[in-house]
Amino acid sequence: MLSPDDINTIEKSIMKHNAKVIALQVPEGLKTKVQAIAGQIEKPGVNVLIFADPCFGACDIPSIQMKSFGCDLIVHIGHSEMFKKQSLPIVYIEYFSDTDIAGILKKEINQLKNYKNIALATSIQHIKQIPKVSGLLKTHQKKVHIGKPTTAKYPGQILGCDPSAVISIQKKADCILYFGTGRFHALGIAKKTELPVFLLSLEDKKIHNLKKEQFTLQKKKIIRKAKFDDAKVICIVATTKPGQMNRHVVEIKNKIEKKGKRAFIAIMDVIKPENLLGMDYDIILNTACPRIEEDVVFKKPIINVEEI
Numbered sequence: 001m002l003s004p005d006d007i008n009t010i011e012k013s014i015m016k017h018n019a020k021v022i023a024l025q026v027p028e029g030l031k032t033k034v035q036a037i038a039g040q041i042e043k044p045g046v047n048v049l050i051f052a053d054p055c056f057g058a059c060d061i062p063s064i065q066m067k068s069f070g071c072d073l074i075v076h077i078g079h080s081e082m083f084k085k086q087s088l089p090i091v092y093i094e095y096f097s098d099t100d101i102a103g104i105l106k107k108e109i110n111q112l113k114n115y116k117n118i119a120l121a122t123s124i125q126h127i128k129q130i131p132k133v134s135g136l137l138k139t140h141q142k143k144v145h146i147g148k149p150t151t152a153k154y155p156g157q158i159l160g161c162d163p164s165a166v167i168s169i170q171k172k173a174d175c176i177l178y179f180g181t182g183r184f185h186a187l188g189i190a191k192k193t194e195l196p197v198f199l200l201s202l203e204d205k206k207i208h209n210l211k212k213e214q215f216t217l218q219k220k221k222i223i224r225k226a227k228f229d230d231a232k233v234i235c236i237v238a239t240t241k242p243g244q245m246n247r248h249v250v251e252i253k254n255k256i257e258k259k260g261k262r263a264f265i266a267i268m269d270v271i272k273p274e275n276l277l278g279m280d281y282d283i284i285l286n287t288a289c290p291r292i293e294e295d296v297v298f299k300k301p302i303i304n305v306e307e308i
């Protein structure tokens, strides 16, 4: 549920934009609360439309679709601000977890015994716990490094497509500690660094060394690149989602074709295997969210555009 401060922020935005129809968007983890949240926002003269497609991140704003439905404002819950406005104004409402991370760290601190300089990172849901976790590490004689991200909002905050908060300070660190739910963000970091990466998992309440996964990721990366080099026909996929849209697809196609390969561009909203049925190609070149490469199983190999 939203706090009185959140409601206040939304009401101010409703007044500012004289909004009568609101598009409400929440991440999958908050779907069980979305009707209650809509009830908190609705009032006489203000209607809420729940945008129920999966929401992948702060970049995934359905402004074009919801404008067609007559919406005046998008209320996006669960991520920090990425855009002020797309086709519609957007108000981002951050959502924080109060899971006891320091308690898990106290129990598992031994996992970090060989490391003195620790780069710390987490996702938006746990960002408020950075001072507490950092303080606890310092009491164990660790030096903590927290970097500024390029796209994300807060120091130490990681997005799946933006691990810069730790990559920018990796030279100062002996290892990286990421705390949060799921492995996606930690693996995103592991892909981009040679440093040991540790995941403090809120699921099993343990700290995991991702050394094995890191090795597998590096190996997979080499294999993907070799498959791309061998491929004759490339399917370049791009999304219409405004925050993930790659406007250089034609340029990318021309560059690939100059190397003697054939390429075609397939545009869609959600990038999924069913949309490519019937098309003939050797490899998919993903120009949208980098997590698609890890999260979605396609029939043909897939490589992210920044890897080629």
Ligand code: SF4
Pocket: 056, 057, 058, 059, 060, 159, 160, 161, 162, 243, 244, 288, 289, 290, 291
């Ligand atoms: S592009 Fe992907 S990883 Fe980046 S913010 Fe969007 S959903 Fe998250």
